[in-house]
């Protein structure tokens with residue numbers, strides 16, 4: 001603990017040398033773009049707001065136009081997260097043999113994810129107000145004594161509510177964000193001496209033995225959810241996609257980027273399972289093996305049956321923090337992945353609303369199998385006003401609306417529901 005190593009000596013009195021680091025940052029950004037398969041968007045790494053004169057990082061300064069006094073922080077030998085050359089080169093660093101742990105902390109209706117990779121520790125979002133004890137318990141359980149970095153996906157209270165306290169107590173060196181921190185958070189970051197780094201699509205970040213790539217946003221649209229920081233984290237050959245509350249065109253762009261690479265192993269489902277995110281196209285492009293929905297009791301109907309249904313139809317194993325409690329993934333250096341749960345280990349198997357299928361431990365597959373025989377085009381199936389699947393009568397998807405349609409008309413336009421398994 002203490003103030004050891006918090007100030008990078010390079011940032012002190014380095015103004016005469018500022019040109020070289022800026023060029024280097026540019027080159028690294030370009031390399032990160034290449035790494036993403038040439039997504040065409042320039043990586044933006046706003047200069048960290050290190051105050052060269054006072055020796056105290058100026059939180060929020062990075063959101064302003066870069067000035068001569070600010071120089072990008074150089075890569076450092078400690079595991080602090082920076083944009084480093086090793087991200088682009090893919091070279092095996094000293095931390096390459098470390099295991100990586102990802103904990104989706106059960107904070108109710110909100111997001112908070114702890115990542116530990118070697119001695120590097122980060123937190124993506126801080127849950128709603130009142131999440132602090134759960135997050136601190138997760139950090140303590142991992143033996144964390146101080147955060148290396150926080151990532152703030154966007155400035156909504158179900159993602160930032162616990163952050164002022166966590167930042168004050170666990171004093172991250174760096175905060176990654178896309179957008180201006182709320183005043184309470186900005187104050188805490190300033191007090192902790194954290195450097196705020198604005199990230200944009202194409203930026204590569206080193207998280208201990210893991211590396212993260214920023215897939216979104218490319219710029220700010222003004223829609224906080226849509227502008228969420230989306231990260232693809234790779235550790236031991238396994239990939240995690242952290243989406244915040246991303247939606248709309250930015251989600252579509254993330255899907256297109258992911259379509260170029262291997263399937264995602266673990267998807268943090270966007271926006272607590274809102275029906276307006278996690279489209280079928282996005283799932284076809286990301287191909288997640290496991291989907292984690294961070295959600296708790298709420299008045300929005302999250303997770304929506306439509307989104308859970310799309311995940312199940314895509315073949316994902318679905319877990320929610322509401323049903324399963326905190327969910328912990330461990331990836332060994334060789335890529336072996338294990339998962340453990342604070343509560344039940346049962347995945348969600350039905351597209352119900354409250355509790356993410358909390359009561360639905362029983363498998364629906366066997367009973368539904370009877371309906372899967374081939375049928376003629378005259379067969380009537382059922383759709384809903386908002387869903388993307390068709391169903392047999394009696395499917396629980398049809399609780400809100402039930403619109404008969406000929407099977408021959410449903411084919412192609414709708415997908416067969418994976419829960420009730422209607423005729424094809």
Ligand SMILES: [Zn+2]
Nearest residue numbers: 154156225245
């Ligand atoms: Zn939001």
Ligand SMILES: [Zn+2]
Nearest residue numbers: 156158245271
């Ligand atoms: Zn949210």
